[in-house]
Amino acid sequence: MDASYPLPDLVAAAQGGDQDAWDAIVERFVPLVGAIARQHRLSEADGDDVSQTVWLRLVEHLGDLREPAALPGWIRTTTRHECLRVIAVRGRTRPADPQEDRVLDGVVDDVAGDDLVAVERRQALREALAELPAARRELLLLLLADPPVGYAEISERLGIPIGSIGPTRARALEQLRRTQALLSLRDPGEVPA
Amino acid sequence: MTDQTPWDELDDDELMAALAQAVAEAGAVPDRRREAARAAFSWRTVDAELAELLHDSALDAGAAVRSGSAPGVDEPRTLSFGSGALALEVEVDGEVVMGQVVGPTPAPGAATVALQRAEGAEGGEGDEVVVEVDAAGFFRVEGVVSGPVRFVVRADGWALTSPWVVL
Known part of the structure; x- marks a missing residue:
């Protein structure tokens, strides 16, 4: 079983405990998680933390996932949310104008468009x-x-x-x-x- | 070609160029990150009762604005987890985590809190630090470094597992 299998098959197999199916899901979406972290201007280390958190959360969430088609959306939403959490916890992650205190607003602007x-x-x-x-x-x-x-x-x-x-x-x-x-x-x- | 050209309007060479970027992005994922994602599957538990993350002060509206920097720098970050009648309140102050288990009164010494850390993206081993909860439900863990963790409260007859969260 590899990343070319249909997503519903991969999700069903992973729900049954199949590591290969899980690895295939990772292979398919780990670049997306990384791309979203980069959009949020996270450092590599913070990107690692967000990525690992998203996958650990997915392991927990897998059993509740009734509709495999919802998985990509879940991954996007969870990744964005965890990026914002890490930014809030770590503070500024990029050089910013000291006059400008709108950390989160700035981030939201960055990722739009x-x-x-x-x-x-x-x-x-x-x-x-x-x-x-x-x-x-x-x-x-x-x-x-x-x-x-x-x-x-x-x-x-x-x-x-x-x-x-x-x-x-x-x-x-x-x-x-x-x-x-x-x-x-x-x-x-x-x-x- | 722009970033928004419809697929049908890209000629073969343009489509190949777009594919090259997409494939390169996948190739640029560091191995450590891919390995950590794969290893996450070993934390799969079929029927663990999962608490909800009810509140995280880091995400309070305007938290970053008020302090002008990271909220955790000026004031401790607080997290609340809940599952039914059980609750876990946690305060993170630098590398010290203090918390309280609220719920069925645990017998002194009978309840423990495990702070679990998954296999690190840096290749570090997963680990678990276990501390006892005192008669009032309080506990304290020191030397907690940043990264994804979760809390597991164990007592006679019940357990509470928090979702993973980045400290």
């Missing part, structure tokens, strides 16, 4: 990638590899002719655009609760 949309779009793209059939996902990941992987090596690794890499890439991207993850974030200004 385009940043939030960009975070959600990156999460949607990762989830879309997980929805693709394994062969297509692997091709895209190899094409995105840093440092780059040559076509000859991709051809060898995936067992497909070099000449079909380009057309397969195009088909994979077309399929990516039609994934549930991208379709549900169709409106560019939309931010899930």
Whole structure:
């Protein structure tokens, strides 16, 4: 069981005590938790604390989770809330104008707007990638590899002719655009609760 | 291409560029953070009765404004947990945690409070510090460093487990 399994299956298995399913849920959402912590300008150490708290809370919450589709929203809300708590406990986490005492107001302003949309779009793209059939996902990941992987090596690794890499890439991207993850974030200004 | 261009309007190269950013973000997650998240699953308990975090002074409206800095610096942070008729009141002052268990009167020495810490994101072992609750329900723990913790009160016939909270 890995991060490409449908979320309801992962949640059900994790509720039954399956560590692999839990690890897959972590793999899927740990970048989102980190992105939200960065939006809040948390230090790395505070980001670690928030992340760990979110996952420990999810372990407690898992049994009560009736609707797996609610999980991403729960993770977002809990992460934002814990970021604000840590900011309140630790005080200022970034240089601020001493004349300006509106710590929390400032943070709320920071996270509004385009940043939030960009975070959600990156999460949607990762989830879309997980929805693709394994062969297509692997091709895209190899094409995105840093440092780059040559076509000859991709051809060898995936067992497909070099000449079909380009057309397969195009088909994979077309399929990516039609994934549930991208379709549900169709409106560019939309931010899930 | 802007951050808000609809997916259908991104050409293949633009979509690949957006994917590259998304994948890079996942790759940038530190291993210690991923490991800590995985290890959290070992704290799974099937039927532990969980108390609610009823109040955290750190989140009081305007707390940060009043003190002009961290509320915990100038005045102790207070946290209240409750579960049915049981309550746990905690005051955090630097590295000292003082608290009171309110509920069924525990027999002297019969109740304990465990302050639990999960396996650290830094790779530290999980640990537990256990102290006794006095006849009036009070307890004190020293040397408590920051990070996510939870409290477990154990007495004859009942127990109270708090949610995890960052100190």
